Amino acid sequence: MKLPILDKNAFLAIYVSKSSVYANLIYADYNSGRYYTLSDVLDLREDILTSPEFWKEYFLELEKNFNWDILRGEEIRQISAEGVGVYSATMFIDSSIRNSKDIVSSIRTVSHDIKYEFVNNEYRRDILAGICERMGYYDATLVNLDLFDFTVSRHIKEKETVAKGKREKTGSLDSGSIHWSDKKGLIDAIYNSKLRAFLSIDSSISKLTDIWANFVLSPSRKNSSKSIEDISRAYITVQLLSILNEHAKKFTEIGASEKPSLLILQGDLLSNLTIKNLLIAVLDGLEVRGEVDILIDPFSKVISLGKNFVLGIESSDFVVGKRDIFENVVKVFIPEIHKKEEKRKVVFVGSSQSEEEKKDIFALSPEFTFFEIGSDIEHISGKFIKGIGFGKEGIDVVSSVEKVKYLGIIVDARPKPIVYGPDAKSNKTKFVEWMNETN
């Protein structure tokens, strides 16, 4: 029985990247106001995407994992109740995967009902442009942090170009990437003096190399190893700095324009770092200044659900809302603070007000401070002290389900420019200061 899509609806979106398969099944019961998304990720270890046997098993296990009937034989089971059927299923396949068209042939052996879309630069540009339009951002950058593949794709809403004396406004996508084609090269990156300059773990290079080499052979998410976290953090910073330097002007001044900016982080390295370490790695790698929203997207929802979100009510199968994608967002303020400031000096004073309470908040230099937001609606406001370089006089942020529900606010009060080194021990001392941790 097919239910009207205004009653209950479910949509399955699967994104196939070079390293992983991300599945998001989004469900809405419009009568009871019940919405949720089931997510799963499967990390690929070998060239298996063109195997029909793999895809058959994949869908069988996905149904068990989600406790959701998706297929009936070779047909998509139409939604009839919660846990039974979906309105449609779409696979988004990264077009840079070798034999990406053969993947489609393999999946067709499972079902011809599954729709396909290839993810290329045009697709990314359309998604980022659509997000800018719907969410009011001027500048949106998608950063993919896969162990073997780093990609940065940036869209600026209006990029004026002067051509033949006429000013033209064009949508744009600037992109840059680094790809490692073999494990040996990636393992040997640990010997690179640039990467080692960012490490803060004081261990022998021999031991670190063994740990890193094993991680490259068998990557994992949510790895609890401090060594892996530290190497991943340093690796992310170095990779992004390389992309930044190689593509001069494309990725500079993210956040510095005083217009709303968004960074979207995806990839298999995300879950190996704490939020603070992840953000420090990215902010330092892209030399971000000013103010930026950062969306942490471990299940690649922006790619797989982004098209439906951008289409909004014009979407033919499922209307994806803000809350379905903008779940893990952090607001980051990066003022210009110079070395001459005294240490442990207050640089920001403000307050955080929710329905239950009001509390004073402040940030000290040289700390990287995270103010967690616990309630559904919270208003954070405050000012930087005189002399601190920040475009606006103060900050005024409302976190709410209706607009954007932030996980928290970060004030990066570290003196700029950020200087690492000369060795791991010095970096460790710096991180203790920045994170305000005890040894």
Added chain:
Amino acid sequence: MKLINNVVKRQELMRIKVPFNGKASNIIEKGKLVRPRDLLFIREYKKVLDVYNLGLELGIRHEKASEYVSRIDGEFVTVGEVIAERIVRGGLAVKKVIATHDGVISLEKISNGILEILSEHVKEDVESQMIGRVVDVDHNEGITLEGSGIVFSVPHSNIKDTIGGVWEVIGDGTSIYSERDLTADYEGKIVFLGRYAYSALVNEAFKRGARAVAVFSIDYSEFASITQPVFVLGGFGNLAYDFRYQKLFSCMDDTFVSASFDTLVWVDKGQYLPKGGKEIVSGKVKVNDLVRIIDPARYSQVGRVVDDSNDDGYYTISLLEDERVLLPESVLEVVNF
């Protein structure tokens, strides 16, 4: 969800390359059926009498080794003759490599910094170890047999081409061995040096004629310094060595193996029966699953899931000697042996 790692599996209709590794005569015809002990070809080769790693001996980069060789390929040398030399200390001294055997110079591996002294020609009958069919004969390279093989996925190696040889295990493979545990002659062998090895032991095995070497674990810095073919079967560092690996590698002693960058294929003589092999994807990890730990603190340890009831996504794993650990699903790899 996870991909299941079928560490070892049995595969029917496997293509197994048997290289000549020298000249060959009496080559079996394409299409012939073969059984164990059937003659495949007669191999004529020169035995490796000694191996010199000029990179180590002269303290040079292995790519530059050919610049220091004072002989030509195929030249006959006698004991005591200089085969390579390097002027050091600003011309005040000369480092020399002296021949320790009478034999013929081979510069086949000089790009890896290796100079060999070979014997006169030796003949050897190469026999089949399996039931199969000859599906290809390349008169320059070797023959290809089709039959049942036991396949192991190799985590890492520095191999560029396919190598074939007889698998030989040092001792029972469970210890860290030294040079005195090696035998005199590994001609034609792919030698498994045990649970952990270091570069000096690896180089010594090559000096004794090994075609390639396999280790369960080795420090990466040592591995990176070796220019001859090495397979790393577990990972890097000094890793725990599970009995399941030990049983597999020991069972293969004296078995022909065809080895490429990421795969070892042993001829199936019925010596090992893998338990799994067909499944590809696993849902959530569950009780009784066999798992391999990929967390750095316990990398490569293998155990069985005994409890999956923890709400935080942690699982209790039973390891050897009743040791139990609690680990998140993200660092567990479902495996089949």
